[in-house]
Amino acid sequence: MTRLHNLVGVPAGKTLAEVLPAFAGVTNEVHVGQPATECAACRKPFNAVRKRRKSVRLFPAALCQIVPVALQYGLCGRCFAQYQRGGADREAVLVAIDAYSDGVEATQ
Numbered sequence: 629m630t631r632l633h634n635l636v637g638v639p640a641g642k643t644l645a646e647v648l649p650a651f652a653g654v655t656n657e658v659h660v661g662q663p664a665t666e667c668a669a670c671r672k673p674f675n676a677v678r679k680r681r682k683s684v685r686l687f688p689a690a691l692c693q694i695v696p697v698a699l700q701y702g703l704c705g706r707c708f709a710q711y712q713r714g715g716a717d718r719e720a721v722l723v724a725i726d727a728y729s730d731g732v733e734a735t736q
């Protein structure tokens with residue numbers, strides 16, 4: 629099956645530092661910028677009804693060879709539920725997050 633995104637999960641049983649050695653020994657983190665105000669999958673703004681339900685972190689593999697960096701985004705409840713259904717539903721959320729992270733314009 630051809631994947632439509634470039635996201636790879638940390639393999640089960642492995643730690644992030646085993647996959648990306650730059651993270652070995654990292655115990656503190658510094659947040660830069662403000663939390664995202666919109667869902668990284670559906671791109672709708674968070675508000676009183678559509679709340680941030682889950683955070684996702686992407687670790688740019690090439691950059692993480694040098695310095696441990698993570699990009700953190702938020703997901704609304706609807707998109708997180710879609711992710712949890714797995715299969716094609718999960719893949720669709722991952723495609724949307726990957727495009728969001730790359731700064732691709734939404735077509736919807």
Ligand SMILES: [Zn+2]
Nearest residue numbers: 667670704707
């Ligand atoms: Zn959403």
